[in-house]
Amino acid sequence: MLSLRFSHRLLLLRFGAGLPAARHGSPRLCIPPGLPVRLQQGPAAKGAPGVWTMVDPSKLEENFVFPEYVPEPDRDVEPSVSAELQQRQAEEERQQQLRDERRQRRLEREQRNTRNTREKRQHPMVGSPDPTVPVSGVNCSGCGAELHCQDPLVPGYLPSEKYRSLEAQADEGGLARAVCQRCWLLVHHQRALRVRVDREQYRELVRAALRRPGPALVLYIMDVFDLPDSLLPDLPDLLGPKQLMLLGNKVDLLPGDSPGYLRRLRERLWDECARAGLQLVPTKAKGRPAEAGRTGPQCQVQDVLLISAKTGFGVEEMISAVQRSWRYRGDVYLVGSTNAGKSTLFNTLLQSDYCIAKGADAIDRATISPWPGTTLNLLKFPISSPTPYRLFERNRRLQQEAAKSEDDLSEQEQKHLKQMKKRGYLVGRVGRTFSTPQNAEPTYEFDADSLAFDMENEPQRITRDAPTKRVELIPEELKDAHWFYDTPGIVKENCVLNYLTEKEVKIVLPTRSIIPRTFILKPGTVLFLGALGRLDYLQGNTSAWFSVVASNLLPVHITTLEKADTIYQKHAGQTLLQVPMGGVERMAEFPPLVSQDITLEGNGKLEAVADIKLSSAGWVAVTSLSEDKLHLRGYTPQGTTLTIRQPPLLPYIVSVKGERIKKSVAYKTKRPPSLVDKLKSSNKK
Incomplete structure (x- = not known):
């Protein structure tokens, strides 16, 4: 050696x-x-x-290698060697300085991007306000707010330059069909402006509308995806003694977990009505609990229907049901919470038989947006009177269209159905029996009302996209007319959407058919639903299935209990959890997660025990083949609500999963096929 x-x-x-x-x-x-x-x-x-x-x-x-060795100049070292060492050391210092400069520029760029993202949440105002100009007295055709140019933060604002220009064009319509700046940004730029309209103002506007004299029918639309939060707890006091028809919207988003799931959803809505203290019709009230202590006249639920305002599923059946039960006794009001789909249904009915023939061409469509509270005032259109002649013609059209197969449809209709199938599981067709003539100067005038009882002179049906000239409703046509009103959405309390920006709302709210994501987790595992919700599986004897029913854009992350806190602190606001987005500054203003302990008892069947609903972000259905208890802990942002929904809305959702991914806790996702609704006859008893 x-x-x-x-x-x-x-x-x-x-x-x-x-x-x-x-x-x-x-x-x-x-x-x-x-x-x-x-x-x-x-x-x-x-x-x-x-x-x-x-x-x-x-x-x-x-x-x-001797990492601790640092060469020092020495008198005994040769000059050439010492110069080489000094040159090398100077080069290293220069490289380190360049690295520090690059790091500093990167940090400044990240801070600048974060600041720009925060500033973009509020879209910059265009033009200038003018407080001296009085309000117009004309409502925005998109959201219903009164048009003005006084204050940009008040609903109905238009820049003073645009406002004066429209006032000068009174002969060409002017402000009559104008939309406010907020609606313009929502539709054309997908930007949202915060406006000063609080929850009590919404409620007072709805109360004032429903207190009008005369009989009224209320169509309460609720989001089945957000059940039961979309059914307001003080709904009986808000509506008063009115006749009510409940519409379960957005059924096109939910996958069918069993053959009879639509019938089960409809029965679930009846149960929620009874639980909310609404009075049911006698045939539906048997065996259902009613809220104790309520006396005096109450809002009575006449029927419960499942629809999709976007894809048209069940809309024709709803029109037939309203025409049979309500006929033409008074006005109809569309009421519901924010983001329930009221404006979408308003636009769909505007193009259907429920609106008079000229109404679809004379009335502008409502502004629709995922941003909560888009509609700020009453929007309306005149209702078509269900005379025997109209009912006969409508019934014949429905029978003819129900007999058609998809191959018999026109190329445009087939293309529309194909697009709707990609967006939803349930698709329907909404049509019009009567339409105004397309010729701007017809040789004869056609009035559907005057020919309503004339069975020999059949009015011709013309289908077109838009009129060549603007159509105006004259006072004679609106005399003694009844109206369909779209009311503002009532803001939900304890909702996570109240804390999100418009970009984050687009990710959280599902707009296409939901594809369930299933994971098999063992105790000590944590499931993150973005940074909006967290579910810890603390104790249990066996593994359990956790099926996530939420927007397909909202990421799901699985980790262990030991790493969960670190992952949230490091990745909340970043790409991994995605929502909220905006980095450290965004999370500083976002409410922290608060926990709630959950104890479930397994049923020993391939059937979900309960749904753990993480506010309006979605829910997780828990399925366990063990009959032992499962100890969980759920987290939601402070100020929101975590709901344990029993029985679950889709109890057999675990069966809608693909094969197990190798070396993973996840299963492959698969999308169930879509179903096209056959149009039904209006003569159904």
């Missing part, structure tokens, strides 16, 4: 020249193979034992 003891100076003189530089600027010593060497690391002082290292001779070459 050959033993070497050397100092830094000796190492530099004998082995530094002619050898390639090692990492960190340290010299490299190469020992030929087959020579056992014992080296002492570091300089050895007198009397110091030193630290020895054995070298493996079987290796071809060993490179020994």
Whole structure:
């Protein structure tokens, strides 16, 4: 064994020249193979034992690096070597300075991007306000707010320059069909402006509308995806003694977990009405609980229907049901919470038989947006009177269209159905029996009302997209007319959407058919639904299935209980959890997650035990084949509500899963097929 003891100076003189530089600027010593060497690391002082290292001779070459060695200029070192070391050290310092500058520029760029993102949440105002100009007295055709140019933060605002220009064009319509700046940005730029309309103002506007004299029918539309939160707890006091028809909207988003799931959803809505204290019709009230302590006239639920305002599923059946039960006794009001789909249904009915023939061409469509509270005032259209002639013609059209197959449809209709199938599971067709003539100067005038009872003179049906000239409703046509009103959405309390920006709302609210994502988790596992919700599986004897029913754009992340807090602190506001978005500054203003302990008892069947609803972001259905207890802990943002929904809305959702992904807790996702609704006859008893 050959033993070497050397100092830094000796190492530099004998082995530094002619050898390639090692990492960190340290010299490299190469020992030929087959020579056992014992080296002492570091300089050895007198009397110091030193630290020895054995070298493996079987290796071809060993490179020994001394990271603590820092060369120092010495008088005994040759000038050329000292200059080379100084030059190398200066180069390293320059590289380090460049790295520091790049790092500083990157941090400044990230801060600038974060600041720009925060500023973009509020779209910059265009033009200037003018408080001296009085309000117009004309409502926005998109949201119903009164048009003005006084204050940009008040609903109905238009820049003063645009406002004056429209006032000068009174002969061409002017402000009559204008939309406010907020509606324009929502429709054309997908931007949202915050306006000062609180919850009590919404409610007072709805109350004032429903207190009008005369009989009225209320169509309360609720989002089945957000059940039961979309059914307001104080609904009986808000509506008063009115006749009510409940519409379960957005059924096109939910996958069918069993053949009879629509019938089960409809029965669930009846149960929720009874639980909310609404009075049911006698045939539906048997065996259902009613809220105790309520006396006096109450809002009576006449019927419960499932629809999709976007895809048209069930809309024709709803029109037939309203015409049969309500006929033409008074006005009809569309009421519901924000984002329930009121404006979408308003636009769909505007193009249907429920509106008079000229109404679809004379009345502008409502502004629709995922942003909560888009409609700020009453929007309306005149209702078509269900005379025997109209009912006969409508019934004949429905029978003819129900007999058609998809291959018999026109190319445009087939293209529309194909697009709707991609967006929803349930698709329907909404048509019009009567339409105004397309010719701007017809040789004869056609009035559907005057020919309503004339069975010999059949009005011709013309289908077209838009009139060539603007159509105006004259006072004679609106005399004694009844109206269909779209009311503002009532803001829900304890809703996570109240804390999100418009970009985040687009990710959280599902707009296409939901594809369930199923995971099999064992105790000690955590499921993140973006950064909006968290579900910890704390204790249980066996693994359980967790099926996520939420927007397909909202990410799901699975981790362990030990890493969960670190992941949330590091990735909340970033790409991994995605919502909220905006980094550290966004999370600083976002409410923290608060926990709630949950105890469920397994049923021993392939059927979900309960739905854990994480506010309006979606829910997680828990399925366990064990009959033991499961201890969970759910997290939602402070100020929102975590709901345990029992029985679950889709109890067999675990069956809608693909094959297990190898070496993963997830299953492959699969989308159930779509179903096209056959149009039904209006003569159904």
